[in-house]
Amino acid sequence: MPVGGQSSFYADWYAPACGKAGCSTYKWETFLTSELPGYLSANQNVKPTGSAAVGISMAGGSAMTLAIYHPAQFIYAGSLSGYVNPSEGKGWIGLAMGDAGGYKKEDMWGPDDDPAWQRNDPTVNVGQLVANNTRLWVYCGNGTPNELGGANLPATFLESNFMIGQNKKFQELYEAAGGHNAVFNFPPYGTHSWEYWGAQLQAMKPDLQSSLGAG
CATH class of the missing domain: 3.40.50.1820 (Alpha/Beta hydrolase fold, catalytic domain)
Incomplete structure (x- = not known):
């Protein structure tokens, strides 16, 4: 359970995550599945599997x-x-994101009919x-x-x-x-x-x- 990533769903967002605190790049899936395990394997001898x-x-x-x-x-x-x-609760997700930090769900996975909602x-x-x-x-x-x-x-x-x-x-x-x-x-x-x-x-x-x- 990483620290950070408010309202991120720990996913790779389509667009910058812009909220009340400014804009960030949310590429959490890439970080957790590629960058972090690669670093741990190379520097801490932590295997990237299992x-x-x-x-x-x-x-x-x-x-x-x-x-x-x-x-x-x-x-x-x-x-x-x-x-x-989540694909059946897009409206509530949008409300929660807005309340939590001023984020927009469309910046995450696009409009409601975008395949990313089903994919995630x-x-x-x-x-x-x-x-x-x-x-x-x-x-x-x-x-x-x-x-x-x-x-x-x-x-x-x-x-x-x-x-x-x-x-x-x-x-x-x-x-x-x-x-x-x-x-x-x-x-x-x-x-x-x-x-x-x-x-x-x-x-x-x-x-x-x-x-x-x-x-």
Whole structure:
């Protein structure tokens, strides 16, 4: 989970990402799949294959997308309350980007009918995740807080109205496509907040280590 990339979906954008803080070049997929592993291999003796991508919220779907198109590099993808069906939520993405930093979704993947929206949608491309046999860990709460907290309105609203439905849809399509290498965790609680993501990262850790041979 890299630091930075506000509203980026950790993707290669068509245009400069211009927001309230100015303009940046967003080429996150290129950085994460070419530049960074190349540097680590050359300078730190880190192999460029057999890794994991794990993300929360917008980055949850992005972790899966990286595994779809770079299966040797990312053999494991974890999505926590992930936006896993972005091509069906373009309007909400545009609103969220504008609110978060003044960004425009068209600068990312073009107009609504541009193929990039489909290309970067794990639900649309679920069959490729099955074909790659990527190990998946998919978590999403239902918007109901428990003793961990996270009871504020944005956290409960996002999880119950946007995230849980698309994550369950992803599970249905994954299983219909013959997928059998995933953990799906949809408990009867959990909001869009770090209290639950932190707990879920701890729950995921043994599975991730085992899958990467690092346990």
